[in-house]
Amino acid sequence: MAEQPAIAIHGLTKSYGKVRALRGIDLEVQRGEIFGFLGPNGAGKTTTIRCALDLIRPDGGSIRVLGIDPQANPVAVKARTGYLPGELQLDDNLTGEAQLHFLNELRGRKADWKYVRELAERLDLDLKRPIRNLSKGNKIKVGVIQALMHRPELLMLDEPTFGLDPLMQQEVLRLLVEAKRNGATVFFSSHILSEVQAVAERVGIIRRGKIVEVAGVQTLINRSMRRVRIQFRHDVDPTALTQVPGVSLLKRDNGRAVTLQVEGEMDALLKAVAAYPVVDFETERPSLEEIFLAYYEDERNSHKTEE
Amino acid sequence: MWATFRHELAHMRGQILGWGISLGLLGAYFTSVFNSFQAQMEQLKQVMGYFPPELFEFFGIDLSTLTPFRMLDIKFFSLMPIILGIFAMLACSNLLAGDEETGLLDLVLAHPVSRRSLFFGKFLAFVVAFVAILLIMWAAISLFMDRAVLQVTPIQMLWPMVSLFATVLIFGALALLLSMVLPSRRMAWSVSLFVAIASFFVDGMAEIEPSLQRVSELLPYAYYQGAQAAFGLNVGWVVGLVVPAVVFVLLAWWRFERRDIRVAGEGGWRLPLPARLRPARRRPAEARPVA
Numbered sequence: 077m078a079e080q081p082a083i084a085i086h087g088l089t090k091s092y093g094k095v096r097a098l099r100g101i102d103l104e105v106q107r108g109e110i111f112g113f114l115g116p117n118g119a120g121k122t123t124t125i126r127c128a129l130d131l132i133r134p135d136g137g138s139i140r141v142l143g144i145d146p147q148a149n150p151v152a153v154k155a156r157t158g159y160l161p162g163e164l165q166l167d168d169n170l171t172g173e174a175q176l177h178f179l180n181e182l183r184g185r186k187a188d189w190k191y192v193r194e195l196a197e198r199l200d201l202d203l204k205r206p207i208r209n210l211s212k213g214n215k216i217k218v219g220v221i222q223a224l225m226h227r228p229e230l231l232m233l234d235e236p237t238f239g240l241d242p243l244m245q246q247e248v249l250r251l252l253v254e255a256k257r258n259g260a261t262v263f264f265s266s267h268i269l270s271e272v273q274a275v276a277e278r279v280g281i282i283r284r285g286k287i288v289e290v291a292g293v294q295t296l297i298n299r300s301m302r303r304v305r306i307q308f309r310h311d312v313d314p315t316a317l318t319q320v321p322g323v324s325l326l327k328r329d330n331g332r333a334v335t336l337q338v339e340g341e342m343d344a345l346l347k348a349v350a351a352y353p354v355v356d357f358e359t360e361r362p363s364l365e366e367i368f369l370a371y372y373e374d375e376r377n378s379h380k381t382e383e
Numbered sequence: 384m385w386a387t388f389r390h391e392l393a394h395m396r397g398q399i400l401g402w403g404i405s406l407g408l409l410g411a412y413f414t415s416v417f418n419s420f421q422a423q424m425e426q427l428k429q430v431m432g433y434f435p436p437e438l439f440e441f442f443g444i445d446l447s448t449l450t451p452f453r454m455l456d457i458k459f460f461s462l463m464p465i466i467l468g469i470f471a472m473l474a475c476s477n478l479l480a481g482d483e484e485t486g487l488l489d490l491v492l493a494h495p496v497s498r499r500s501l502f503f504g505k506f507l508a509f510v511v512a513f514v515a516i517l518l519i520m521w522a523a524i525s526l527f528m529d530r531a532v533l534q535v536t537p538i539q540m541l542w543p544m545v546s547l548f549a550t551v552l553i554f555g556a557l558a559l560l561l562s563m564v565l566p567s568r569r570m571a572w573s574v575s576l577f578v579a580i581a582s583f584f585v586d587g588m589a590e591i592e593p594s595l596q597r598v599s600e601l602l603p604y605a606y607y608q609g610a611q612a613a614f615g616l617n618v619g620w621v622v623g624l625v626v627p628a629v630v631f632v633l634l635a636w637w638r639f640e641r642r643d644i645r646v647a648g649e650g651g652w653r654l655p656l657p658a659r660l661r662p663a664r665r666r667p668a669e670a671r672p673v674a
Contacts, residue, residue, distance in 0.1 A: 122646065129493050132643040155495035163646055165486035169394070181386035182494035222490075 080143040082107045082230050082261035083128060088137035090123055097123045099285040100137065105263050105278075110256050112276030112293070113265040114368055120285040121265040122162050125232050129159055142230055155183070158223035162234035162265070164216060166207045172196075172218045173203040179222045187225035195221045198247055212239045220248055224255065231255055233264040237271060249275050269368055273297075281368065296367055303360045304336045304345065309353035316351070320344045387496065387504030395474070395512040402470050403519030406463075410520050411527040413459040417451040418529040424449065441587040452533045456610035460543055464550045464607055468579045471513060471555030476572040478505045480562035483645050492644060502636050509555065517544045535613045542612040549624035550607040554579045556631035563638040578602075 081104045088101035098120045105111045115121050126132045128141050130150035139146055146153040166175050180187040196203050199217040207215065216239050223231060231252070237245040249271055252262045266272050272279060273293055281289040289296070303326065306317075311331030318325045318336070323345055327335040332355075338345055342359070349357070420427065428449055431439070439445075442457050479502065482488040491501065521544050525537035554575055561571035582602035589599035599605045606620040 126489075126644075126646075131489060131492055133641070151495045151497050154493060157493070159490075159493035161486065161489045161493065161646075163486045163489070165490060167487060178386070178390050179490075179494055181390070182491065182496045184495070219490075 079107055080140065081105060082109075082142060083111075083263060084138075084140040085124070085128070086138050088124065088127060088139060089135045090120075090127060090132065091135055097285055098127070098134070098137075101282070101285070101287055103280055103287055103290065105261060107261050108256065108259060109278060110252060110262040110276045111264070112272035112279040113263065113282065114269065114272060114279055115265070115282035119282045121282055122234055123285075124282070125159075125234055125263075125265065128232065129154065129157065155186075156229045158226065158228035158231045158233075160216075160219045160223045160231075160233040160236050162238075164219040166215055166218055168206070168208040171204055171206050172201065172210065172214075175207060175218060176203070176222055176225065180225065183226050188227065191227070192221060192225045195224060195251070198251070199244060213241060213244065216240055217244070220251070224251060227255075227258065227260070229260055231260055231262045231264070233262070235266055236264055237266065237268060245271060297361050302338045302342070304338050304342075305356075305358040305360075306334055306336070306349060306354060307356035308332045309355050312352050317345065317348055320348050384500035384504040384507075387491075387501050388508050391478075391505045391508035392511055395508060398470065398474065399512050399515045399519075402467070403516040406466065406516065407519045407523030410459055410524040413455055414524050414527040414533070417455045417458075418527070418532050420451040420454060420532075424451065437591050440590045443587075443590055450534075452535060452610065452613075455533065456543075460547070460609040463547050463609075464554070464604060465579055465583055467513075467516070467547065467551045468554040469576065470516070471509075471551045472558040472572045472575045472579065474509050474512070475506075475555040475559040476562040476568045476575070478509060478559060478562070479639060480568035480571060484568055486646060488644055489646065498640050499636065502639050506559070506632060510552075513551070513555070514548070517548055520544070539613040542616040543608070543610045545616060545621060546608040546612040549621045549628070550603055553603045553624050553628040553631070556628040556635070560631040560635040560638070563635045563642065579604075 083103065083105040085101050085103040088098050089096070090098040101120070101124055103124070113121050113124070123132065127134045128139050128146060130146040130153065133147065141153045142156055144153050167178070170178065176187070176192060180189075193203075196217075199220065201214055201217040201221070203218075205214075207218065210218070216236075220233075220236060223233060223236075233252075236252070237248050240248060245268070252264065253275055256262055262275075264272075264276075276293055278290065278292050279296065280287055309332070312334070314325055314328060314334045314336075317323060317334065321344060322339040322341075324337050325334060326337050329335070336345070338359075431449075442461060444453070444457060479488065482491065492498070521537075521540060525540055528535070528537075528540070530536060557578060558572050558575035561574050562568050565571045565574065582604035585595055585599050585602055586604040589595040589605075603624055606617075606624050608617055608620065
């Protein structure tokens with residue numbers, strides 16, 4: 077029998093009063109992959125994660141986490157999952173170490189304490205300090221450790237690097253990659269798209285409670301439009317170039333330089349350009365950030381149309 | 384469940400010591416004072432005779448049979464359901480809703496602990512903390528009381544504590560239930576405090592105005608014996624208080640099993656208010672700056 081996906085969500089709906097937070101989410105995260113979950117604030121990222129952990133109950137649809145229905149058997153799901161909430165709150169009266177000991181007690185003392193110390197060292201965190209004296213970044217480090225300390229099969233992290241300095245962001249990303257290398261599945265939401273691009277193999281983009289795209293990061297980038305900047309030896313009329321299917325003019329700096337947008341294959345454009353003496357030819361793919369912002373722009377436009 | 388229980392009980396250490404020692408000292412103070420009242424009892428009755436009789440009726444005082452022990456009952460035990468009720472209502476409304484409002488519950492419930500074991504682990508810790516406070520009070524009163532004057536033994540003094548436990552438990556259980564039903568912890572504890580104070584006043588007023596007797600019988604305070612339990616605990620009344628408290632706790636658990644855990648902060652009623660009375664809506668979410 078084929079191994080079930082780490083997360084399988086079908087037709088998931090959830091409303092808060094009149095607000096429809098999730099409008100039929102369909103999403104599958106395969107075992108052993110790092111999956112980035114993208115979306116603007118209020119798009120439904122946290123609601124989806126909290127439904128998967130049975131912290132909130134969906135109105136409709138189905139969820140399976142590691143093949144288990146989290147509503148029917150939440151404890152079994154949570155035993156095999158590490159979770160970092162987006163709004164992390166720790167017990168201010170405890171030290172970092174005492175907090176982790178308590179959470180480890182809840183896990184039936186499954187954590188490897190040597191690994192906990194190693195994680196604290198790598199994240200440059202003093203576990204003996206009271207949590208009330210820790211900065212936001214250091215509190216997040218405690219949160220990251222508690223999610224990783226029992227080496228879970230599935231990590232669900234809601235903005236794991238938000239509030240960390242760039243060095244620590246890199247360290248946390250390294251930990252996620254290591255967890256994947258050790259067989260774990262990593263599902264994380266983030267606003268820092270460069271980091272998603274750096275570590276995630278696939279991304280899902282959620283917009284107003286619906287998944288609008290699920291694809292490999294590279295596929296998404298390859299599939300998107302390219303920008304091409306051409307410098308000619310002498311003045312050229314760009315009409316001949318813009319008549320090529322999939323090509324549109326973005327900018328004409330002077331008679332000799334044009335910036336074009338190309339959708340699809342480059343072959344026809346290259347043949348059209350070959351008719352002119354070219355000094356320089358630059359092509360550029362958009363970053364994941366630009367792709368995401370394009371989706372977000374679409375949302376804003378559709379929102380305005382609705383209004 | 385035991386991990387939650389131990390953690391919650393450790394959290395309540397300060398409250399056990401704070402409430403236990405304070406009320407123990409108060410009990411010891413009143414006990415010491417009334418130990419010395421035996422000789423002045425007749426003068427005291429004469430002075431009290433100048434006060435309006437309704438005042439004594441409110442507290443159920445019969446001047447002809449007033450004793451130092453009865454004075455201890457009136458001055459100390461009659462107010463204890465309200466004073467200890469404040470502890471119980473604050474603690475119970477805070478048990479789950481407090482952690483929920485700070486966001487800590489989100490983290491705890493993401494661990495392999497069932498909602499049932501979390502609920503009962505925390506509630507059991509509250510019960511143990513409450514019993515510990517009562518035992519400190521009992522020990523302080525027993526230590527300072529003059530048995531010859533008050534005419535009770537320390538063992539007999541345990542029964543008023545049982546009556547007090549049952550009465551306060553019902554207020555705590557009500558606060559716990561309301562914290563699972565109402566949008567905020569503050570609202571839960573405010574409503575339950577109102578019920579506790581109303582119960583106290585209706586019970587007192589029913590001594591003056593018999594038409595209130597029926598209402599009084601529906602409220603918990605009517606079944607609180609106070610120090611009089613030392614001379615015979617009304618087990619029926621204790622059971623009559625504990626059973627609804629257990630029902631409230633079970634209803635709170637039932638509700639907790641089925642409800643969404645809020646991310647953080649208080650919820651709202653989402654009342655269908657006219658547009659001009661509605662609080663301003665937040666603008667549609669926008670993306671945070673990207674790195």
